[in-house]
Each structure stands twice: as C-alpha cells, then as structure tokens.
Amino acid sequence: MMAGAAARRVAGSRRAPPSPLQRAAVTGLVFGILGLYLAIVGILAMIHGRAIIVGVLTLGQATLVAIGLGTGAMIVRGDGEHGAWSWSTLLRSLFAGAIAGGVLALLVVAMDALDLRAIFIALSPALFEMLTFDLGLAGGVLVLIGGSAALAALGALLTLGPRAFRRHVLIGCIAVIFFGVFQELIQIMMQYGDIIGAVRETIYTWEGLTPEGAILIFVIATAISLLAARLRGGERSDAETPPAQRRNARIAKAAVAVLLLVLFPLLAGSYIGQVMMLVGLYILMGMGLNLEVGLAGLLDLGFVAFFAVGAYTTALLTADSPHALAAFTAIPSLSYWEAMPIAVLVSVIVGVLFGIPVLGVRGDYLAVATMGLGEIVRVIVQSDAAAPLLAGAQGILQIPKPWLGNIELSDPVDLFYLTLACAAVAAYCAWRLENSRLGRAWMAVRDDEDVAQALGINLVKVKLLAYGLGAAFAGLAGSIFAVMLTSIYPSSFQLLVSINVLALIIVGGMAACPA
Amino acid sequence: MALLEIDDIHVFYDKIEALKGVSIAVDEKQIVTLVGANGAGKTTTLRAISGILHPRAGEIRLGGESLADLPPHEIAGMGVVQVPEGRRIFARLTVDENLQMGAFSRNDRRAIAEDKERMLALFPRLKERLKQVAGTLSGGEQQMVATARALMARPRILLMDEPSMGLSPVMVEHVFETIRAINQQGVTILLVEQNALMALGIADFGYVMESGRIVLTGRGQDLLEDENVQRAYLG
Numbered sequence: 001m002m003a004g005a006a007a008r009r010v011a012g013s014r015r016a017p018p019s020p021l022q023r024a025a026v027t028g029l030v031f032g033i034l035g036l037y038l039a040i041v042g043i044l045a046m047i048h049g050r051a052i053i054v055g056v057l058t059l060g061q062a063t064l065v066a067i068g069l070g071t072g073a074m075i076v077r078g079d080g081e082h083g084a085w086s087w088s089t090l091l092r093s094l095f096a097g098a099i100a101g102g103v104l105a106l107l108v109v110a111m112d113a114l115d116l117r118a119i120f121i122a123l124s125p126a127l128f129e130m131l132t133f134d135l136g137l138a139g140g141v142l143v144l145i146g147g148s149a150a151l152a153a154l155g156a157l158l159t160l161g162p163r164a165f166r167r168h169v170l171i172g173c174i175a176v177i178f179f180g181v182f183q184e185l186i187q188i189m190m191q192y193g194d195i196i197g198a199v200r201e202t203i204y205t206w207e208g209l210t211p212e213g214a215i216l217i218f219v220i221a222t223a224i225s226l227l228a229a230r231l232r233g234g235e236r237s238d239a240e241t242p243p244a245q246r247r248n249a250r251i252a253k254a255a256v257a258v259l260l261l262v263l264f265p266l267l268a269g270s271y272i273g274q275v276m277m278l279v280g281l282y283i284l285m286g287m288g289l290n291l292e293v294g295l296a297g298l299l300d301l302g303f304v305a306f307f308a309v310g311a312y313t314t315a316l317l318t319a320d321s322p323h324a325l326a327a328f329t330a331i332p333s334l335s336y337w338e339a340m341p342i343a344v345l346v347s348v349i350v351g352v353l354f355g356i357p358v359l360g361v362r363g364d365y366l367a368v369a370t371m372g373l374g375e376i377v378r379v380i381v382q383s384d385a386a387a388p389l390l391a392g393a394q395g396i397l398q399i400p401k402p403w404l405g406n407i408e409l410s411d412p413v414d415l416f417y418l419t420l421a422c423a424a425v426a427a428y429c430a431w432r433l434e435n436s437r438l439g440r441a442w443m444a445v446r447d448d449e450d451v452a453q454a455l456g457i458n459l460v461k462v463k464l465l466a467y468g469l470g471a472a473f474a475g476l477a478g479s480i481f482a483v484m485l486t487s488i489y490p491s492s493f494q495l496l497v498s499i500n501v502l503a504l505i506i507v508g509g510m511a512a513c514p515a
Numbered sequence: 516m517a518l519l520e521i522d523d524i525h526v527f528y529d530k531i532e533a534l535k536g537v538s539i540a541v542d543e544k545q546i547v548t549l550v551g552a553n554g555a556g557k558t559t560t561l562r563a564i565s566g567i568l569h570p571r572a573g574e575i576r577l578g579g580e581s582l583a584d585l586p587p588h589e590i591a592g593m594g595v596v597q598v599p600e601g602r603r604i605f606a607r608l609t610v611d612e613n614l615q616m617g618a619f620s621r622n623d624r625r626a627i628a629e630d631k632e633r634m635l636a637l638f639p640r641l642k643e644r645l646k647q648v649a650g651t652l653s654g655g656e657q658q659m660v661a662t663a664r665a666l667m668a669r670p671r672i673l674l675m676d677e678p679s680m681g682l683s684p685v686m687v688e689h690v691f692e693t694i695r696a697i698n699q700q701g702v703t704i705l706l707v708e709q710n711a712l713m714a715l716g717i718a719d720f721g722y723v724m725e726s727g728r729i730v731l732t733g734r735g736q737d738l739l740e741d742e743n744v745q746r747a748y749l750g
C-alpha cells in the first residue's frame with residue numbers, strides 16, 4: 001500500500017503527459033524555430049550561396065528540406081517503440097510540418113512588412129527570395145507551409161518504412177551532399193588523369209554537381225550500400241564475433257585511418273594540407289571542449305576565448321612586430337617551442353579565472369554566461385583601450401614560423417604534421433584523463449552534482465580543473481593557429497567557432513574520445 | 516554523547532521555514548528512524564546534515580564537533596554519507612564506476628578492493644552487472660547500487676532517504692533485511708521512511724515528524740504500539 005502511495009506521488013509530481021496533437025505542435029514549433037534561428041544568424045543565406053546540384057538544389061534549400069523531413073521523423077520517434085503506421089501519424093506529421101513551415105512563413109511576412117534588416121542584418125532581400133522561392137509573398141508562404149507539411153509526411157513515411165530501405169536511401173543522399181559540399185576538394189583531387197578528368201566533367205561544373213552527376217552518385221552510393229549490406233548479411237553480425245577479434249578489427253581500421261591521415265596530405269598537396277590542418281585544430285579544440293561538456297557536463301559557448309588567448313600569447317611572445325612583448329620589455333623574443341608551453345599555461349590560467357564566476361551557474365544559464373565571457377574577451381582585444389598592447393582590430397602580424405633544427409616548418413603540410421603530433425599527444429592525455437579518478441569525478445558531477453558533492457567531491461576544484469584543462473587544449477590549438485596564419489586578428493575568434501566546435505562534439509558523440 | 520546530534524535546527528527555503536526547531540540524536544551503532552508524511556521535512560533534515568542546506572539557527576554535531584559551515588564534500592570526508600531519495604545513482608556510469616565513486620575520498624587501494632568484494636557479497640545481484648550502465652538497472656538494483664556506493668565510503672553514519680520508495684513488497688522486505696545486516700556489521704544508520712511499520716520495526720529509536728517539527732519520539736517498538744502513530748501512519 002505504501003509503495004503504491006509512493007508511486008502515485010512520483011506520478012503526481014510530473015505534469016500530465018501532453019496529448020499527441022500538442023506534441024506534434026511542439027515538435028513543429030521546435031523545428032520551425034530551428035529554421036528561424038538559422039535564418040536570423042545568417043547561416044541559411046550563407047549556405048544558400050553554395051550549390052549542391054547546380055540550378056536545382058543549394059545547401060540552404062537542402063537544409064530546409066532536412067528540417068521538413070526531420071519534423072516528420074521526430075513525430076514518429078515520439079510515438080516510441082510501438083509507433084506504427086496510421087492515419088493519425090500522417091495527419092500529425094502534416095500538422096507539425098505545416099507549423100514548422102508556418103514559423104518560417106511568419107518570418108517572411110514580417111520581413112515583407114517591416115524593415116527587420118535594421119535589427120538582424122542577416123535578414124536580407126536575398127534570404128527573402130530564397131524563402132519565397134522567387135514566387136513572391138503569397139506564393140512563397142503557400143509553398144513554405146505546404147511543402148513543409150508534405151516533407152514532414154514524407155519524413156514520417158520514410159521513418160516508418162523498412163529500416164534497410166531507409167538506410168540505403170539515406171546513404172545515397174549523404175553521398176550526394178558530401179560530393180556537393182566538398183566539391184572544391186574533390187575536384188582538385190580529380191584533376192589528374194584523362195579518365196578521371198572526363199568523369200569529373202560529367203558530374204561537376206565548377207559550381208557544383210550537375211543533375212546527371214547527382215543522380216549518378218546517388219545510384220552508385222545506394223548500390224554500394226546495398227551490396228555491402230548483402231555481403232555483410234552473409235557473415236556473422238557484429239555482436240556475435242568474439243570480442244578479441246572485434247578489437248583486432250577495430251585496431252586494424254584505426255591503423256589504416258592513421259596511415260591515411262599521415263600520408264594523405266603528402267600526396268594531396270598544400271591546399272588540402274591546410275584544410276586538413278584546420279580540421280586538426282578543430283579536433284584539438286573538440287577534445288578540450290569534450291572534457292568540459294562531455295565529461296564534466298559544463299556547457300561552454302565561450303570556448304573560443306581560450307583559443308584566442310593561446311594565439312595571442314604566442315603572437316606576443318614571438319612576433320617580429322612593434323606589439324610583441326620583446327619590442328618594449330626586457331623579455332627576449334622567444335622561439336615557437338618556448339612560446340607554446342607558455343601559451344598553454346596562460347590559457348589554463350584564463351580558463352580557471354573564467355570558471356570562477358560561472359561556478360554556481362547551471363544548465364542553460366551556463367551557456368549564456370560563458371558565451372558572454374567569450375565575447376568579452378574578443379571585445380577587449382578589439383577595444384581601443386587594449387590597442388597599444390594587443391593591436392586592436394589590426395591584429396598582430398609577422399609571427400615567425402617554427403623551426404625544427406634548422407628546417408623552417410613553413411609548408412602547410414609540415415604544420416599539419418605538427419598539428420597531428422599535438423593532437424596525438426592531446427588525445428592520449430584526454431584518454432588517460434577520461435579513465436582517471438578525475439575523469440570519473442567529472443562524470444559523476446555531470447550526472448548528479450549534489451550527490452557527487454555528498455560523496456566527497458570538491459565541486460569547485462573539479463569544475464575549475466575541467467575549465468583549466470579544457471582551455472589547455474584550446475590554447476594549444478590557438479598557438480598553432482597563430483603560426484599557421486603568421487598573423488592574427490580579433491575577428492578570427494567569433495562566437496561561431498565555439499558553436500562549431502560544440503557541433504563537432506555533439507555530432508561526434510558526447511564523451512566519446514575517439515571521435 | 517551521541518554520535519550525531521541535531522540541536523534545534525531551523526532550515527529555510529527562501530522565506531519558507533521547512534524545519535522549525537528539530538532535534539534528533541543518533542547513538543553509535545544504532546538504527547534511528549525518522550518517519551512522517553509527505554512534505555514533513557525529512558529530506559530537508561538529511562540535506563541539512565550533509566551540508567547541502569545550512570540551518571539558520573541551531574547546530575549539528577558529529578562526535579561533538581560542529582559541522583556548521585563545512586562544505587558538503589568535507590562533511591562527507593568526515594564519514595557522513597547519504598543514500599539519497601529516489602536513488603540518484605550516476606546513471607551514465609557503470610555499476611563498478613558508481614562503487615568506485617563511493618570510495619572517492621579514500622586512498623587505501625587494497626582496502627577499497629576488499630570493500631568492493633564485501634559489497635558484492637552483500638548484493639550478489641550486482642556481481643554480474645558490474646560493467647552495466649547503472650541507468651539501465653531495475654529500481655531495486657539501483658537501490659542496491661546506491662546503498663553499496665555509500666557503504667564504499669566506510670561511513671561513520673549512513674543517512675538513508677526512503678530506500679523502499681517505489682519497490683515491490685518483496686524488494687521492500689529485502690531492503691529492510693539489508694539495512695539490518697549493515698547495521699549488524701557496525702554501521703550507524705539514520706533511516707528516513709514513509710513505510711513507518713517496517714522502519715519502526717527494525718529501529719532502536721524513532722522520531723515522528725509533522726510539518727517541520729518532531730511531534731513524537733520513543734523506542735521503535737513503543738512507537739509501533741502508540742495509538743496516535745497507529746492511527747496516523749499504520750492505518
């Protein structure tokens with residue numbers, strides 16, 4: 001009887017579950033607001049300039065399509081295990097999709113009626129044209145709402161469809177988007193050789209994929225995916241293979257990946273070397289942020305500040321410019337190898353200082369607070385007050401490249417190896433941390449702060465350590481960034497970088513270090 | 516002198532006075548239980564002992580030493596350990612890691628390993644689930660993890676908040692048997708319960724709480740036979 005009372009109490013303390021229709025409305029709203037957000041911060045307009053299939057689909061439009069499909073998929077997911085096909089599902093998807101489209105339609109109407117551009121610079125005429133599909137206001141609104149509803153229904157259907165089928169279609173679509181988005185890279189790689197060149201010309205123009213190319217890629221990718229599934233079907237499934245064998249397979253895969261990473265830039269040349277290097281820097285920062293967000297559960301949108309601190313410290317200590325410390329103090333101009341550890345150390349100190357004011361803040365507020373702090377760092381750097389020291393918006397120029405013995409590491413490929421080496425060391429450290437006492441303490445704090453505390457964990461200490469060590473990774477990345485560009489400007493350290501890194505680790509799976 | 520003395524504490528949530536002068540004493544090696552209806556202030560009392568809340572007046576002493584103004588992790592370091600309400604295990608850590616977290620303030624590796632073996636002997640069900648993520652355990656198993664985790668700290672006094680909440684009658688039996696067994700191994704226990712019948716049945720001493728005040732105290736058996744208690748809590 002008592003147990004029953006307790007159970008009732010628990011149930012009573014929650015709100016009554018929302019009705020399916022309410023949930024559909026909320027889902028639609030969430031996706032609509034996601035689209036709204038992308039539009040307002042300018043991402044939508046920006047990626048609209050990027051064609052995936054020339055004259056047919058841009059990345060921006062693909063994003064809108066994804067929002068529509070996602071709404072429907074989410075409706076089905078929300079039904080849980082026993083989600084099955086029914087007219088109600090279809091209706092709810094249509095409804096949710098219409099709401100998602102409606103939110104964007106509202107934006108369009110508002111843009112037509114008011115001069116929103118004065119407040120949100122990204123709400124440009126170009127965005128208006130994109131969102132109305134050049135059909136004018138009324139047509140655009142109709143297409144937005146109707147199209148979104150239809151896409152949501154399609155999304156729901158796809159999610160309910162046989163799993164195998166859905167997977168192959170998805171892989172086909174991803175392949176098309178991949179080839180579309182990374183077209184420059186892929187085209188450069190495909191420049192050599194007659195046959196490859198000919199293939200390139202059929203699937204690409206210089207702006208993106210041709211429609212034929214897109215279809216071709218879709219068909220090939222789907223076919224490969226089907227074939228792979230067929231082949232795999234013959235073998236034992238993953239769960240049944242003995243662990244040792246699975247581990248060996250995993251090590252072999254990792255080894256191949258590492259080998260590819262090491263050799264690839266060498267073959268591909270300096271442009272790709274540079275791109276890969278940027279990727280490497282993001283990975284370094286990702287690992288640092290993962291310590292904070294993934295392990296310790298401290299959402300941090302000001303992470304770029306540590307990156308900036310690492311970069312500026314390196315610049316001030318090594319640059320051959322009037323702003324370098326060596327120019328007006330007795331401190332000698334340091335070599336990169338001397339400056340790097342100092343940059344990391346300074347980042348750690350800033351990380352800890354950064355952590356102190358936000359210690360008591362939790363959850364959503366933490367995101368806002370850290371975002372504010374991150375922006376403050378950039379504003380300070382840009383300000384006139386700090387200009388004599390930090391060069392303001394002009395930035396610091398003439399940062400020398402590092403020397404290894406008497407070889408100057410000037411080629412992006414060389415620097416890529418530097419990044420790779422640092423990333424390897426950092427990955428090892430991150431891995432050790434994750435499996436340490438401290439790592440466990442972080443995870444405990446993430447799962448339940450109060451209980452962790454009541455078990456003897458000093459919250460202040462472990463949180464500050466998370467900020468400090470996370471900052472160390474970003475500082476290292478910043479330091480490499482400085483020598484990569486040989487000049488740094490405050491505008492390189494936008495909020496967007498923090499968000500990108502965060503997106504990286506969310507996609508990579510929180511707390512999964514290998515990602 | 517009692518091991519734990521709570522001396523006329525007043526605890527507030529902002530302006531709401533949740534504890535209006537509560538005094539409790541727990542002697543070494545005893546089981547003392549605190550029973551009362553929903554919202555009486557039982558959890559609040561335990562949170563005050565652990566240092567998560569600070570009394571505005573009154574004092575809490577462990578072995579004669581005041582705990583006032585100590586942060587929670589230091590109070591835990593002194594051997595005051597909670598099995599919190601609603602279990603609250605670390606859901607994304609494995610059972611093993613949860614147990615290790617219990618021993619966080621300890622450094623004696625060998626003894627920690629021995630204690631872990633003892634916990635697995637006490638809760639054999641956890642043995643085959645050591646590598647399982649704790650959030651996927653059943654409610655009863657989670658209660659075992661929460662209890663074992665607390666015991667891994669080698670507490671001088673164990674504070675348990677409604678360990679039987681939401682469990683089946685069989686599991687409830689098992690929980691109370693375990694509490695008695697733990698106590699017989701020499702651990703002092705302050706047990707908060709809704710299940711007054713069972714709690715008073717195993718307790719040396721009991722306190723009955725109503726809206727922030729202690730309204731009755733006495734030996735466990737005596738309270739069980741008390742008319743008022745019977746009417747209010749035992750139906």
Ligand SMILES: Nc1ncnc2c1ncn2[C@@H]1O[C@H](COP(=O)(O)OP(=O)(O)OP(=O)(O)O)[C@@H](O)[C@H]1O
Pocket residue numbers: 528531533551552553554555556557558559560600709
């Ligand atoms: N965080 C809080 N903020 C404000 N008031 C609170 C808070 N936590 C508890 N209270 C109030 O304090 C009083 C005592 O609550 P407490 O949780 O100690 O009760 P309890 O005896 O443990 O009840 P239960 O058996 O339901 O767990 C209640 O009136 C409750 O509403």
Ligand SMILES: [Mg+2]
Pocket residue numbers: 557558559600676
């Ligand atoms: Mg309670």
